Amino acid sequence: MTVACPRGHESQATDYCDQCGAPIGAPPLTAGTTHVFPTVDEVDTSPAARREPCPVCGAPRSGDDRYCEGCGFDFHGPPPAAGAWEAVVTADRAQFERLAVAGISFPTDYTERRFVLADGENRIGRSRGNPDEAVPEIDLAAAPADPGVSRLHAMLERRSDGVIVLRDLGSTNGTTVNDDPVPIAPESPVALGDGDRVRVGAWTTITVHRR
Amino acid sequence: MSAFTAECYQNEHLPLGASEVNAIVTVTSDGAAGHADRPEAAEIVIVDTSGSMGAPRRKIKSAGEATSVAIDCIRDGVAFGVIAGTEVARAVYPIDSTLAIASPQTRAKAKRAVDRIEAKGGTAIGSWLTLAGRLFATAPGRSCHAILLTDGENQHETEDELDRVLAELEGRFQCDCRGVGTDWRVSELRRIASALLGSVDIIAEPEAMADDFQALMQTAMGKATGNVSLRLWTPQGASVAFVRQVAPTIEDLTARGLPVNPLTADYPTATWGQESRDYHVCINVPPREIGDEMLAARVSLVEGEEPCAQALIKAIWTEDQQLSTRINREVAHYTGQAELAECIREGLEARKEGDLGTATFKLGRAVQLATESGNDGTMKLLQAVVEVDDPATGTVRLKHEVKPLDEMSLDTRSTATVRVGPAAT
Numbered sequence: 040m041t042v043a044c045p046r047g048h049e050s051q052a053t054d055y056c057d058q059c060g061a062p063i064g065a066p067p068l069t070a071g072t073t074h075v076f077p078t079v080d081e082v083d084t085s086p087a088a089r090r091e092p093c094p095v096c097g098a099p100r101s102g103d104d105r106y107c108e109g110c111g112f113d114f115h116g117p118p119p120a121a122g123a124w125e126a127v128v129t130a131d132r133a134q135f136e137r138l139a140v141a142g143i144s145f146p147t148d149y150t151e152r153r154f155v156l157a158d159g160e161n162r163i164g165r166s167r168g169n170p171d172e173a174v175p176e177i178d179l180a181a182a183p184a185d186p187g188v189s190r191l192h193a194m195l196e197r198r199s200d201g202v203i204v205l206r207d208l209g210s211t212n213g214t215t216v217n218d219d220p221v222p223i224a225p226e227s228p229v230a231l232g233d234g235d236r237v238r239v240g241a242w243t244t245i246t247v248h249r250r
Numbered sequence: 251m252s253a254f255t256a257e258c259y260q261n262e263h264l265p266l267g268a269s270e271v272n273a274i275v276t277v278t279s280d281g282a283a284g285h286a287d288r289p290e291a292a293e294i295v296i297v298d299t300s301g302s303m304g305a306p307r308r309k310i311k312s313a314g315e316a317t318s319v320a321i322d323c324i325r326d327g328v329a330f331g332v333i334a335g336t337e338v339a340r341a342v343y344p345i346d347s348t349l350a351i352a353s354p355q356t357r358a359k360a361k362r363a364v365d366r367i368e369a370k371g372g373t374a375i376g377s378w379l380t381l382a383g384r385l386f387a388t389a390p391g392r393s394c395h396a397i398l399l400t401d402g403e404n405q406h407e408t409e410d411e412l413d414r415v416l417a418e419l420e421g422r423f424q425c426d427c428r429g430v431g432t433d434w435r436v437s438e439l440r441r442i443a444s445a446l447l448g449s450v451d452i453i454a455e456p457e458a459m460a461d462d463f464q465a466l467m468q469t470a471m472g473k474a475t476g477n478v479s480l481r482l483w484t485p486q487g488a489s490v491a492f493v494r495q496v497a498p499t500i501e502d503l504t505a506r507g508l509p510v511n512p513l514t515a516d517y518p519t520a521t522w523g524q525e526s527r528d529y530h531v532c533i534n535v536p537p538r539e540i541g542d543e544m545l546a547a548r549v550s551l552v553e554g555e556e557p558c559a560q561a562l563i564k565a566i567w568t569e570d571q572q573l574s575t576r577i578n579r580e581v582a583h584y585t586g587q588a589e590l591a592e593c594i595r596e597g598l599e600a601r602k603e604g605d606l607g608t609a610t611f612k613l614g615r616a617v618q619l620a621t622e623s624g625n626d627g628t629m630k631l632l633q634a635v636v637e638v639d640d641p642a643t644g645t646v647r648l649k650h651e652v653k654p655l656d657e658m659s660l661d662t663r664s665t666a667t668v669r670v671g672p673a674a675t
Contacts, residue, residue: 065543
């Protein structure tokens with residue numbers, strides 16, 4: 040005669056499970072779970088302990104949360120298509136006025152610039168025309184240039200699974216996303232979706248779009 | 251067979267992520283079995299009869315008298331014998347390579363044989379124990395106990411030889427060891443007593459032997475159980491950090507666990523009279539979520555096959571810091587007693603090596619711990635070795651002149667603990 044423990048083991052002892060020590064009679068961890076888990080496995084494989092890792096940053100998903108706590112990846116989002124993405128660079132007056140950096144003026148004439156994101160890494164930065172230096176794929180050096188953008192500021196990675204990941208590459212003035220005033224941590228991946236705005240420098244906003 | 255009870259003292263509440271569970275388990279045996287239920291016993295007294303036992307002559311005489319007193323305590327029907335030990339072991343009584351069955355006649359004959367023992371020869375304790383093991387083997391099914399008395403170091407065999415003998419005899423019989431005078435080595439007798447689940451003590455004056463032997467034999471006759479083990483079940487993924495007897499003396503049992511199945515091990519505890527012993531059990535368990543409860547260990551007593559009396563050591567993970575930071579009195583007390591014994595051992599060792607700074611620090615800490623826990627017996631022994639300036643802070647000075655007897659007494663009895671006092675109100 041055995042009893043089923045809340046973690047699904049078959050136990051001879053009727054007070055506490057003689058496999059894992061869980062109290063017998065406590066509600067099951069997942070409704071209707073009665074199947075037996077491996078008995079000599081040291082790894083806890085019970086449903087309560089299973090954590091889906093985020094496909095972007097690897098952080099375990101907290102319960103059924105929609106967004107990853109690590110990078111904001113949308114677990115419910117549409118399956119990332121292998122379609123084309125582009126980054127649209129604009130000058131944002133609201134951002135400029137919010138930051139109000141002394142000695143920098145808002146460009147009077149700024150034409151929107153578009154960059155098609157290539158597979159893999161797309162660096163954001165400001166080249167100085169030095170032939171020995173690598174030119175970032177998203178080069179913001181053309182006038183009117185934003186003096187708050189570092190030479191190598193951030194990176195947009197288009198991964199093979201179709202997910203767009205932003206990383207700050209240790210920029211001087213930091214990188215923010217959408218309306219969050221807090222800069223993202225350097226070198227930490229942040230998943231972006233269609234329409235997300237990446238803000239660098241004093242007024243530069245880069246919006247990613249699926250085409 | 252007597253009845254056991256087991257109680258568990260612990261703080262089962264753990265903060266998130268914590269994995270270490272500590273508990274004190276008190277095991278009490280009522281020892282209330284009638285004579286008829288008692289397991290048949292076998293007793294051997296092993297007396298050192300090396301040359302040094304004859305100097306002064308009253309030493310061998312007192313040893314003989316003490317052995318006679320012990321023989322008088324042996325109940326009718328108990329198998330018994332007396333061994334004299336030098337560089338070889340010799341049966342004093344009976345001399346036919348078996349054990350005698352106690353009766354008024356055999357006890358009288360044994361005492362007459364003991365009267366004639368002479369002190370002459372060397373010391374090879376392993377050979378004495380080997381002979382005891384052989385004699386006990388002629389009385390199968392009995393619970394076997396020996397008293398070993400020596401006054402000197404094991405000179406006629408190597409440490410390896412003694413270790414080999416102990417490994418072979420472990421579990422075959424229990425042996426209480428006594429050193430008389432100050433020419434024997436505490437570490438050596440402790441090793442023997444520890445392997446054979448017995449006690450070790452110092453007898454300062456030969457005249458005190460008789461009382462001690464009488465007490466030992468009376469205790470042995472009062473044992474109401476056969477061999478008993480402490481059985482420990484732990485869940486999958488858990489590991490036993492240590493199992494330590496903490497009262498009446500400290501004895502680490504961790505390495506003695508005999509696996510019963512992958513999750514269960516038995517720790518031998520020899521025989522029990524009417525007595526109570528405390529055990530400190532420390533288990534590492536896989537951490538669970540807030541609100542989860544887990545049985546961290548099931549402790550039971552096993553005499554023969556059937557487990558009797560059990561205590562449950564639990565773990566409950568909580569966010570409530572008031573619960574998880576509460577310190578259990580019993581666990582704290584015995585953690586202190588174990589540190590006390592350790593400090594004395596390390597302090598005396600440092601003192602011997604001339605490292606007086608370490609010795610002062612360790613023995614000072616020991617004074618502080620003995621004072622805090624009310625361990626007056628150990629405190630008195632410490633005061634023979636150090637001048638205590640302030641017991642509360644452990645400020646001490648090493649005495650320049652320390653009698654070997656005082657130092658050995660402290661060393662031998664450093665593992666004696668006191669129980670938890672009444673709660674402060």
